[in-house]
Amino acid sequence: MASTANSKPGDDLGSCSIFASETVNGSHRFIVQGYSLAKGMGVGKYIMSDTFTVGGYDWAIYFYPDGKNPEDNSMYVSVFIALASDGADVRALFELSMLDQSGNGNNKVHSHFQRALESGPYTLKYRGSMWGYKRFFRRNLLEASDYLKDDCLVMYCKVGVVRNHLECPKLRIIPVPPSDMGQGFKDLLESEVGCDVVFQVGNEMFKAHKLILAARSPVFRAQFFGLVGNPNVDKVVIKDIDPFIFKAMLLFIYTDKLPDVDEVESAITICSSTVMFQHLLAAADLYNLDRLKILCESELCKAINIETVATILSLAEQHHCPQLKAICLKFTANTENLGAVMKSEAFRHLEGSCPSLLSELLATFASMDDNSNSLLSRKRSGSGTFGLDLADGTEAESVHPNARRMRRRL
Numbered sequence: 001m002a003s004t005a006n007s008k009p010g011d012d013l014g015s016c017s018i019f020a021s022e023t024v025n026g027s028h029r030f031i032v033q034g035y036s037l038a039k040g041m042g043v044g045k046y047i048m049s050d051t052f053t054v055g056g057y058d059w060a061i062y063f064y065p066d067g068k069n070p071e072d073n074s075m076y077v078s079v080f081i082a083l084a085s086d087g088a089d090v091r092a093l094f095e096l097s098m099l100d101q102s103g104n105g106n107n108k109v110h111s112h113f114q115r116a117l118e119s120g121p122y123t124l125k126y127r128g129s130m131w132g133y134k135r136f137f138r139r140n141l142l143e144a145s146d147y148l149k150d151d152c153l154v155m156y157c158k159v160g161v162v163r164n165h166l167e168c169p170k171l172r173i174i175p176v177p178p179s180d181m182g183q184g185f186k187d188l189l190e191s192e193v194g195c196d197v198v199f200q201v202g203n204e205m206f207k208a209h210k211l212i213l214a215a216r217s218p219v220f221r222a223q224f225f226g227l228v229g230n231p232n233v234d235k236v237v238i239k240d241i242d243p244f245i246f247k248a249m250l251l252f253i254y255t256d257k258l259p260d261v262d263e264v265e266s267a268i269t270i271c272s273s274t275v276m277f278q279h280l281l282a283a284a285d286l287y288n289l290d291r292l293k294i295l296c297e298s299e300l301c302k303a304i305n306i307e308t309v310a311t312i313l314s315l316a317e318q319h320h321c322p323q324l325k326a327i328c329l330k331f332t333a334n335t336e337n338l339g340a341v342m343k344s345e346a347f348r349h350l351e352g353s354c355p356s357l358l359s360e361l362l363a364t365f366a367s368m369d370d371n372s373n374s375l376l377s378r379k380r381s382g383s384g385t386f387g388l389d390l391a392d393g394t395e396a397e398s399v400h401p402n403a404r405r406m407r408r409r410l
Contacts, residue, residue: 018167023093023160026054030061032153038065043074051084055092055161058085062130063155069134077139080132081157083124091121093160094131101154102146108137113160121162182255185212189254197224198235204243206250216253219287241286245279252280252292258299274303278315285319297324304331310346317354329357333365 030049032038038047046068049061064078079096093112100106110133112122122131142148188194188209195207210231213220223229223236238246244264251259261273281296283289300312301324313328315321332341341347350357 016168019164020167021162021164024055024163025158025160026052027156027158028052028059028061030063030155030157032063032155033151035065035148035151035153037151041065043067043070043072049157054159055163057083057087057090057161059157059159060084061096061155061157062132063153067134067139072135075139076135077137077142078132078134079136079155080130081159082130083127086127087124088126090124090129091162092124092131093121093162095156095158096132096136097156097158098137098147099154099156100146101149101152104146106146107156108147110136111158113158121160182257185254186251189250196234199238199246200235201238201241201243201246204247206243206246208250213253217287217289241283242279245276245283248276248280249283249287249289249292252289252295256291258292258295274300274308277303278311281315281321282319293319293321297321300324301327304328306337306340307344307346309337309341310344310350313357314346314350314354317357329361329364330368332361333368338365 028049032047043066044064045066046062046064048063051058051060053059060082062078062080062082064080066074067076068078068080069076079098081094081096083090095109095111095113097110098108100108124131137147147153192207195209197208197210197213199206199208210220210224214224215221221229224231224233241249248259248264251257251263261276264276277296277299281293281300284292284296297316300315304312304327309328309331313325313332316325316328331337
C-alpha cells in the first residue's frame with residue numbers, strides 16, 4: 001500500500017468529494033400607496049405583499065404601520081419577511097430596504113448579505129416564521145423623510161435560500177484526449193488518399209489536396225479557386241524552393257506544427273535546423289503562412305549569435321519581420337558584440353546587399369549609447385543619496401554636502 005506521509009495537497013490519492021453550500025437568490029418590490037390611510041389600523045395589524053417564490057419556497061413581506069410591538073406605543077413601523085409555504089428549518093439570508101425616493105440613493109437597508117455572519121444564516125422553523133425589525137423606522141422621522149413621497153412607500157426585499165449539495169467530481173470526469181486533428185491530416189497527406197494535385201519540386205514529387213491547401217494559404221486559394229485560378233490544374237511546378245523545405249511547409253500546413261528536422265527526408269545531411277528555419281521562413285512569407293512565419297522567427301531568435309546574426313538580420317529585413325529585425329539590431333549594436341560581428345563574412349555580405357541596415361544599426365547603437373550615458377549620469381548624481389529606491393514605503397534620507405540633513409517621504 002502506498003504511503004501518504006509525503007503527499008502534497010492536490011496529489012491524486014484516490015476518490016474525492018466536495019460539500020458545497022450556495023444561495024439561490026430572488027427579490028421582490030412592495031409598494032404601499034395611501035400610507036396615511038393605513039395608519040391607525042392598530043398595533044400588530046399588518047399589510048402583506050403578494051407572495052413570491054425564491055429557492056422553491058414562497059415568501060411575503062409584512063408591513064406594520066403602527067408597529068408590531070405594543071410596548072412601542074405606535075412610535076415605530078415594523079417590517080418583516082415571512083416564510084409563506086410549508087417548510088422546516090429553511091436557512092436563508094435576507095435584506096430589507098426602504099427606497100429613498102429623492103433619487104439620492106440613501107436607501108435604508110438592513111441586510112445579511114455582504115457582511116460577516118457571526119452565527120450563520122437565519123433559520124425559519126415552520127410556515128409563518130419571520131425575520132425582520134420591530135423598530136424598522138421611527139414613524140415621525142419616516143413621515144418627514146424622502147422615503148415617503150406622494151403618500152407612498154417603496155420597500156424592497158431580497159432572499160437568499162441556502163442550498164447544500166455533495167459533489168463527486170471524480171465520478172463526473174470523463175477524460176478527453178488531446179486533439180488529433182493534425183495527426184489525422186498528416187496521415188491523409190502521407191497516405192495520398194484523395195490527393196488531387198501534384199507538386200514538382202526539383203526532382204521530387206509531392207501529392208496534396210487543393211481544398212486543404214486553399215484553407216491554409218491565401219496564395220494557394222487564389223491559385224486554385226481565385227478569379228484567375230485554375231481549379232482543374234493537377235500539376236504545379238515549384239521553383240526556388242528546395243524539396244525538403246517544401247515538404248516541411250506541407251507538414252506544417254497539414255498539422256499546424258513545426259516539423260522536426262528528422263521528419264524531413266535527408267534534411268539532416270543537407271543543413272542544420274537553423275538553416276532549415278531560415279529557408280522555411282522565406283517559404284512561409286511567399287505563401288502567406290503567417291503562423292509558420294512567426295514560429296520560424298521564434299526559432300531563429302534562439303539561434304542568434306556572433307556568426308548567425310548578420311544572416312538572420314538580412315533575412316528579417318527581406319521578409320518583413322520587424323520583431324526579429326529589432327532583436328538582431330540590438331544584439332549587434334551591443335558594444336561587446338559589434339566588433340566580432342563586423343569581422344564575420346556574413347556581415348560583409350550584409351554591407352553589400354542591405355546598405356540601409358547599416359544606418360539603422362548606427363541609430364540603434366547611438367540609442368543604446370545614450371541610454372548607457374543617461375544611466376551613468378543618474379548613478380553619479382545620486383551617489384550622495386541613500387535609500388531612494390526603497391520599495392516598502394519607508395522614509396528615505398538624502399545627504400547633501402555643506403547642508404543640513406533633509407528627510408523626504410517617498
